[in-house]
Amino acid sequence: MSTGTAPVISCKNAWKIFGADPKGYLKTLSEGRSFEEIRADGYIAGVRDVSLDVHKGEMLVIMGLSGSGKSTLVRCFSRLHEITGGTIEVEGTDIGSLPERELIELRRSKMGMVFQSFGLLPHRTVLENVAFPLEMRGQDKHARRDRAMEVIKLVGLEGREEYFPRELSGGQQQRVGIARSLAIEPDIWFLDEPFSALDPLIRREMQDEFLRLQEMLGKTIVFITHDFDEALRLADRIAIMKDGAVEQCDTPDQIVLNPATEYVRKFTEDIDKARVVHARVLVEAGATAEGLAIDGAASVHDMAKMLITDPRDAFPVTENGVALGAMPKAKALDVLLDQR
Amino acid sequence: MSAADQQSLPSAPPAFGIDRPKAALICFAVAIALTIAQYTGLLPAFLHRLPESLIPPFADWLDVIFEFVKEDLGLLAFTRFLTEGLEWVLDVTGNLLFGRRRWPYLGPIPWSAIAAAVAVLGYWLGGWRMALLAGGTFLWTALVGQWEIAMQTMSVLVVAAPMAFVIGLSLGITAWKYPAFENAIKPILAVLQTLPFFTYLLPAVIFFKVGPTAGAVATVVYAIPPMILMTILGLQKVSPEVVEAGKMSGCTRLQMLRHVYIPSARTEILVGVNQVIMLCLAMVVLTAFIGMPGLGATLLQFMGSFRLGRSFEIGVTIVLIAVALDRMSKAWVAKQPEHFEKGTPWWQQHRYALIGLSAFVLFYVLAQFIPYLNEIGRRQSLSMGREIDGVMRTFLALDWVTAITGGLRAFLNNNVFIPFRNFLLSIPTPALILLIVAFGLWLAGRKQAMLAGLFFSLVALSGWWDRAVITLYSVLAAVILATLIGLPIAILAARNEKSARRVLLACDTAQTFPSFVYLLPAIMLFGITDIAVIFSILIFATVPLVRYTIEGLRTVPPEITEAADMAGATRLQKLLKVQIPLAFPTMAVGFNQAIMFAFFMVIIAAFIGTQDLGQELQRTLAGTNLGTNFVLGICVSLMALSFDLIIMKWASDRKRVLGLGG
């Protein structure tokens, strides 16, 4: 995560309201009106005053219960939904003001999206589905075939390229969806609960596959899930949504250690914190300690045995050869033992 | 309306719920009082029937409007221009299919070549059985010597069906894109679907020249509405994720429509195609009434001269063609693309097209040497029409047969039909309108009751009240009889799965028959008499009744019937107390369709000889009296729409109450 450069997506005070006259309603909306009050007025607040940035190469996971506005927010990023208020900038351009032509151009060159129930075109073969975005931007037949074959190989569907979607299993269909979204080599990759419709076993396999792809491609990713474990496995940062608003947006460690609201605390209650919290966030900068250093990327769970057997009161922590400071044993033990 | 309102809607009691039945009762009482007054001679004449002097000359007004549109707005010039283009296309198909002497002077194509190609098409769509049905139909047509007239009919069908498809699809897309347009055409479509077909015919003749062109135009207009409706339905059903996937793939609006929406709505669009084909066939046959040569005209002529054997053979041909077209187009709906392994050579990928083409060419060439494969003249044909004519005639002349049909006829006429008709005619106009309003209030709601009352008042104002009442009488008599006959059949059939499926299949098949064919058995049994009219409507209307009753009974959830069993209900109790009440909304849909079908058939039955609106309508066909033709057609449509509004509203209300889903 490189916070120094400009964010890829920058979302400021974004609102999305569904209803008869959303714009007019938003103007009259008083500060701090709750989701329920808005609903009582006959409107639904899909996205409520959301501000967040997505940085280059990071994976932001959006988390929340069903109906909390995750899909709506992501659709605002790609302007599948027109926002009611606020601004959303993608690589510095305000997408709300783009004319249709340029919006299409942006999607054709920069964005890819994967859907929960795949969204495949039933009358097209795997190959034709994957090549679809290339066809739409007018690439010639051979070039798009070659490129489509490349991504089909990448997602491990070689040999199935002449099949129709209904001849494939759910996991395979989602591989087609992933391949299609990657065909144009997008810089920004949106995934809306891509694995939720799959069996748990397949889901796990697809997550591994996805991590492998991400390692290789290093894209900027916005990933939606309602499954906290999935979020923790994948995320650089997690944004937790409730009733259209972002409750907290932070690294997994910070979310479990310092929940910003009661809602987030409840959410993280049952999580095995020792697996989420890493040494680097427990460090007290400036402090020093003696002896063998531990890696900043190690989780408390990884260190559990050492915490109990090692007599030191603090441990030096280094990451990538840089000394970060010292981690007090008590802090780590708190995390390890703070479980109901 | 807010989401909260929507949630509370189903449970809230309807406004004025209490006094609606009371209002119905009041209307009913007033109607009875008026009728009693009429019988006791106390009713002033102007309350019995609207005085002639009060009837506005709608027909003349309409004529003025038509005249204006036709001449001053240049519509006639425009349609004559269209006629030329259409005529050219029809000449081409006419030349190819039955050798009309026009460009390109190639035809007629040998029957064997067409039959072979169609058989291969059938095989591709549905295996050997479909090949047999498709090829067999065409083989039969040729063998009984009806090839030429069948091809006359087909030459219009192959032009009209694609036209109706394209126009319907475009209008459907427009309506889906612009809800304002959809709202504007929905009522027009409702009227079009209830308008008697004679009302399609006359304008077609006036604007598009007698003969195949007018026939094609009337057919196209008649077949468009379902295509529009199916297109809208299909496009609305495309999953939002597929749409979003299209947008994220960078589709422009046109690309969205062409590559995403239309292919994803394939199933509904193809169901629309199936309906277009079936309606076109039904209508093409009926264009016989404006002198379109073909199967319909020949059937009309044979039936008119009471040559039943030959009529029967043509009836069989029409039915076979209908069933073959229906099954083939339905197989097309169900056909899903299959993938070929990589490296499959192109001739293998297109093998059916190639086999079909080779069969066509093979028989084309063979036919040059073997005349029998080229053309089967009437003399060489295997037609048994003349013999069957004789057999039928002797059969119908047998003493006991005449005794039965004659007796039945006399009994029904004297004791049921004529008294019923006279009774309906004796009801004062305002009383009948009030009865309809009461019916609407009782079953549906204020809005439906008001509309129905308004519609019937318009019929009264049209000046054709007596004719309309006779039409209504035929419809009601036939539908009541159809209910008496159809319900027991359906209830028996629904008792077990196997028989239910068999009867449903029979009904589905019967519904594909062009309506005209239903006249045949009626005429065979009862000759050209008024009983035959009722009888033909009766069979036509029984089909949907049986079908929907079975469907309604079958969809009663098993938990509920099991609960009834556990409660110790007898079979009859279970049927009366549980199954029928739950199936009633669905049955009502069937009942409604029976009435719609009856309104349709009663007009066709004018051919046999009636004294109703249909008869008058048929009479207008001979002239250029567009205004009268329209007024008559709208009268039929308004009566049918009244029933449609009331019954469908009741059925959907009832379904909601029973929690069976909208």
Ligand SMILES: Nc1ncnc2c1ncn2[C@@H]1O[C@H](COP(=O)(O)OP(=O)(O)O)[C@@H](O)[C@H]1O
């Ligand atoms: N097109 C729409 N019209 C009206 N309400 C919508 C629409 N799309 C979503 N909503 C509402 O917005 C809220 C958020 O929905 P969504 O973003 O789909 O939630 P999630 O993806 O988190 O499950 C829900 O209350 C939903 O009912």
Ligand SMILES: [Mg+2]
């Ligand atoms: Mg969602």
